[in-house]
Amino acid sequence: MTIAAVSRKYALTPDTLRYYERIGLLPPVARTSSGIRDYREDDCSWIEFIKCMRSAGLPIDFLVEYVKLFRQGDETLAQRIRMLKEQRDILAGRIADMHTSLDRLDMKIEHYENMMAPIEHEPKPME
Amino acid sequence: MTIAAVSRKYALTPDTLRYYERIGLLPPVARTSSGIRDYREDDCSWIEFIKCMRSAGLPIDFLVEYVKLFRQGDETLAQRIRMLKEQRDILAGRIADMHTSLDRLDMKIEHYENMMAPIEHEPKPME
């Protein structure tokens, strides 16, 4: 799979894909004999995982470290679990905070709509 | 209330408070005769609201526009409601996405813990 194809598939620019690989956010991708990246299944799985985690706001440092440990093999498993759990809790906390903000936004909207009501009051049909 | 007091109260640096005011994320704050900011109740409400919305990831542009419209008075109410609803939906979507990521993280953790289990298996007392 060429970089262009992967780019389309995951809506990440080729520049971003190369950038991610450069900083170690993705493991090095296999190359053709002439040096062109040839993305495999595994690479795609990583990209999807990384994209998902990045969109959730997990820090790049963490993910770089995670990728590094993963590539070191099974003896890093316990450490990776600890790291994942830590990030899981942080993420859960952020979701909770965002929910608080959402509720507040909803309250504000409701409040404003009540203010509007007397003006744009269109009597609804009884049924 | 001085800028230092507000800074402590909301855990925003004085620099950030001045920056927010400069870009219009906060309405201009009243000053003493010698030009020193004197934050009032209203200012604090704004700061708290803005802090909450920023922490939820609402864009600064949006909030600047919102503050601007608010200061223009009631004739902008309908527009503000539309804007709030739009942001509400975007936020709800982001929360949903983050929940997907959270679930995925949980699955990964569970999967890894199952891999660990045979190794660190400590037989639990029957009760």
Next chain:
DNA sequence: GCTTGACTTGGAGTACACTCCAACGTTTAT
């Protein structure tokens, strides 16, 4: 065999959101 278009690299540039600083004025405690 030559153009066209996709790929490569290293490095520079950009956008966002602060964050820091110098140079100066004001307030407060001794």
Next chain:
DNA sequence: ATAAACGTTGGAGTGTACTCCAAGTCAAGC
């Protein structure tokens, strides 16, 4: 009344995460 602490401004600097670019390589179609 003077030092220390806090406030002001405009502007420069920082960190993050890309994003763009020049200069060059490579493969495919005509």
